[in-house]
Amino acid sequence: MFYRESGDFKTTYTSDQAIFPLAQDRWFVRAVVVLALVVVPIALYFGGSGSSYWVNTFLLPFFIYSLAAIGLNILVGYCGQISLGTGAFLAVGAYGYYKLTTSFPEINFFILLIGSGVVTAAVGMLFGLPSLRIKGFYLAVATLAAQFFIIWLFYKVPWFYNNNATGQITVPPRELFGLMLTGPAGVLWFKYLVTAAVVILAALIAKNLVRGRIGRSWMAIRDMDIAAELIGVRPMRTKLLAFGVSSFYIGIAGALMFSVYLGAAESGETFGIQQSFDILFMIIIGGLGTILGSFLGAAFIVLLPIVLELLLVNGVGLNTGFAEHVKVVTLGVLILVFLIAEPHGFARLWEITKEKLRLWPFPH
Amino acid sequence: MMFLLETVISGLMTGVMYSLVALGFVLIFKASGMFNFAQGVLALFAGLTLHGLMTGTMPFTHVVYPEYAMPVWLAIPATIGVMILLAVVWERLVMRYMVNQADIILFMSTLGLAFILEGMGDIIWGSDVKVLKLGLPEGASDFLLTNFNLYVDKLEVFAGIVAIVLVTVLAIFFNKTRMGRALRAVADDHQAAMSVGISLRAIWVTVWSVAGIVALVAGVMWGAKSGIQFSLSLIALKALPVLILGGFTSIPGAIVGGLIIGVGEKLAEIYTGDLLNAAFGWDAGIFKAMENWFAYMLALVFLLFRPQGLFGDKIIERI
Numbered sequence: 001m002f003y004r005e006s007g008d009f010k011t012t013y014t015s016d017q018a019i020f021p022l023a024q025d026r027w028f029v030r031a032v033v034v035l036a037l038v039v040v041p042i043a044l045y046f047g048g049s050g051s052s053y054w055v056n057t058f059l060l061p062f063f064i065y066s067l068a069a070i071g072l073n074i075l076v077g078y079c080g081q082i083s084l085g086t087g088a089f090l091a092v093g094a095y096g097y098y099k100l101t102t103s104f105p106e107i108n109f110f111i112l113l114i115g116s117g118v119v120t121a122a123v124g125m126l127f128g129l130p131s132l133r134i135k136g137f138y139l140a141v142a143t144l145a146a147q148f149f150i151i152w153l154f155y156k157v158p159w160f161y162n163n164n165a166t167g168q169i170t171v172p173p174r175e176l177f178g179l180m181l182t183g184p185a186g187v188l189w190f191k192y193l194v195t196a197a198v199v200i201l202a203a204l205i206a207k208n209l210v211r212g213r214i215g216r217s218w219m220a221i222r223d224m225d226i227a228a229e230l231i232g233v234r235p236m237r238t239k240l241l242a243f244g245v246s247s248f249y250i251g252i253a254g255a256l257m258f259s260v261y262l263g264a265a266e267s268g269e270t271f272g273i274q275q276s277f278d279i280l281f282m283i284i285i286g287g288l289g290t291i292l293g294s295f296l297g298a299a300f301i302v303l304l305p306i307v308l309e310l311l312l313v314n315g316v317g318l319n320t321g322f323a324e325h326v327k328v329v330t331l332g333v334l335i336l337v338f339l340i341a342e343p344h345g346f347a348r349l350w351e352i353t354k355e356k357l358r359l360w361p362f363p364h
Numbered sequence: 365m366m367f368l369l370e371t372v373i374s375g376l377m378t379g380v381m382y383s384l385v386a387l388g389f390v391l392i393f394k395a396s397g398m399f400n401f402a403q404g405v406l407a408l409f410a411g412l413t414l415h416g417l418m419t420g421t422m423p424f425t426h427v428v429y430p431e432y433a434m435p436v437w438l439a440i441p442a443t444i445g446v447m448i449l450l451a452v453v454w455e456r457l458v459m460r461y462m463v464n465q466a467d468i469i470l471f472m473s474t475l476g477l478a479f480i481l482e483g484m485g486d487i488i489w490g491s492d493v494k495v496l497k498l499g500l501p502e503g504a505s506d507f508l509l510t511n512f513n514l515y516v517d518k519l520e521v522f523a524g525i526v527a528i529v530l531v532t533v534l535a536i537f538f539n540k541t542r543m544g545r546a547l548r549a550v551a552d553d554h555q556a557a558m559s560v561g562i563s564l565r566a567i568w569v570t571v572w573s574v575a576g577i578v579a580l581v582a583g584v585m586w587g588a589k590s591g592i593q594f595s596l597s598l599i600a601l602k603a604l605p606v607l608i609l610g611g612f613t614s615i616p617g618a619i620v621g622g623l624i625i626g627v628g629e630k631l632a633e634i635y636t637g638d639l640l641n642a643a644f645g646w647d648a649g650i651f652k653a654m655e656n657w658f659a660y661m662l663a664l665v666f667l668l669f670r671p672q673g674l675f676g677d678k679i680i681e682r683i
Binding site: 076082130133134135136137138140141142144145148149151152226273277280281284288322325326327328329330331332333335336339340343 | 469481668
């Protein structure tokens with residue numbers, strides 16, 4: 001009744017091709033963006049120190065993992081190349097940012113972000129080369145080579161962590177627009193605002209990328225690569241581009257994770273194989289081949305441990321060690337339940353809801 | 365020279381241990397086209413169950429027989445029973461709904477299983493290292509030590525023999541029996557297999573049971589070698605390069621791949637650092653602990669020449 005196409009006339013090609021063709025959708029998305037970029041930062045600004053729990057346990061990881069999930073979704077969901085090397089690419093982004101910011105301290109934060117993204121894209125394309133020859137799970141295992149090799153490299157070669165004694169990298173304090181952004185003295189609401197803005201901008205770019213010629217060629221390769229090759233999609237360029245763009249996003253996510261969110265990192269501890277699996281869960285639970293799904297999946301995987309922690313430790317009163325094991329089992333069960341109930345993820349549920357809404361409240 | 369020989373032998377034996385885990389992967393992949401990431405955790409769980417039965421810490425059994433510790437000959441069949449039960453439950457609750465799903469969804473479901481088993485193992489038995497006493501041969505082989513001055517672990521020789529027996533039995537099972545053919549049909553196409561009257565459910569229970577039993581063997585061998593502990597679930601990560609080297613669909617491939625990786629890894633670990641040090645003057649210490657990724661890189665190089673692995677079925681693609 002309220003949510004449908006009728007009465008929403010398209011008079012130009014531009015409006016026909018809009019990302020959100022329905023006026024209601026557009027207003028909803030605008031409201032969400034305003035909420036994320038205006039309302040929440042203001043609330044954090046006045047919320048003071050009490051809001052730091054929510055920023056550090058939910059908001060920052062949510063946005064950063066969403067970005068990484070978008071990156072992986074481009075590769076796995078749109079181009080069909082399974083990758084288990086996400087953790088390593090995050091590490092490349094983080095270490096890239098660290099090397100850049102310690103070598104050129106006065107350069108603008110955003111340029112450093114793009115720089116670390118470009119470095120990661122180059123590494124990603126290098127490890128994407130085998131995809132031209134091997135497919136499916138063979139490729140997945142081949143990307144594990146990237147995961148283990150890169151983590152080992154960052155752990156063993158002291159140049160990457162500037163020869164410091166701990167082997168850790170710690171983010172140096174940097175300002176942006178006169179406000180402290182990174183390091184222990186970083187301003188909380190500003191950290192959030194910068195992260196959210198970067199991620200929303202990146203998501204918008206990704207959405208347009210996958211709607212256009214490039215995205216369609218990725219999907220052609222995903223659905224059947226030989227057929228795609230026959231109709232003139234060049235597999236090498238397309239696959240390497242997917243690896244490059246995907247790694248670029250993951251690299252920026254890694255740089256943000258290290259600089260804004262964690263502040264310190266150690267290759268094996270922070271960017272282990274568990275990260276790769278977590279992000280793969282996000283895109284599968286969220287929905288393969290959807291940008292929206294990346295956000296929903298990230299929200300689910302980030303929120304789940306927090307909610308379980310609250311329920312089990314504070315609610316039921318289990319001790320922390322036992323609750324940890326129960327958490328692992330619950331996560332496993334939930335994954336199975338989701339895979340059985342809705343293999344296409346949250347994004348599909350959202351589509352179904354929208355379909356239902358068109359008839360609501362008079363379904364007949 | 366003797367040292368080199370010892371390194372090679374020890375590499376071969378480690379390779380056999382990897383193969384035992386890789387076998388479970390191959391079984392499931394051959395029979396359901398499923399990439400079973402839970403194989404390592406399955407081995408851990410089987411080992412824990414066996415240990416639990418033998419020390420009387422199994423839940424439910426101690427309700428009936430408090431503090432009843434089973435002898436080995438009873439505990440092993442009982443563990444096999446538990447693994448079969450697990451396969452039945454897994455089929456009933458999950459696999460049944462996974463017919464014709466995309467490969468990546470199937471893969472994810474095994475990750476879910478891995479989480480559940482890992483958590484359950486910790487909840488039931490705690491996460492400390494457990495020593496498994498089965499009376500398997502231990503220590504160095506005296507014969508080789510006195511006559512040839514070679515240090516070879518008896519347990520590893522035993523593991524090698526077990527692996528050979530296992531592979532022979534499985535190869536016969538897959539190639540000569542009715543069930544084996546049905547399994548291969550299922551791996552090819554779920555729907556086509558069902559349409560010619562193969563019961564998918566029976567197949568899946570069978571194959572997961574067999575994978576569970578192979579996991580038990582792997583769990584026992586690794587458990588006897590280094591104790592049953594959480595890190596056992598990580599040997600799955602060691603078995604993956606073995607798999608792609610040998611080919612996902614080949615049982616002998618799992619063995620040969622394991623041997624190549626085992627030897628390559630040991631040689632690389634010991635000699636690369638020194639060689640590069642001699643050649644370029646690089647710091648030899650950097651190249652220690654390269655075990656983690658060496659196997660993957662080796663497998664990757666092989667893959668570039670043979671995309672289906674050494675013994676895998678040739679990948680034929682049509683439109």
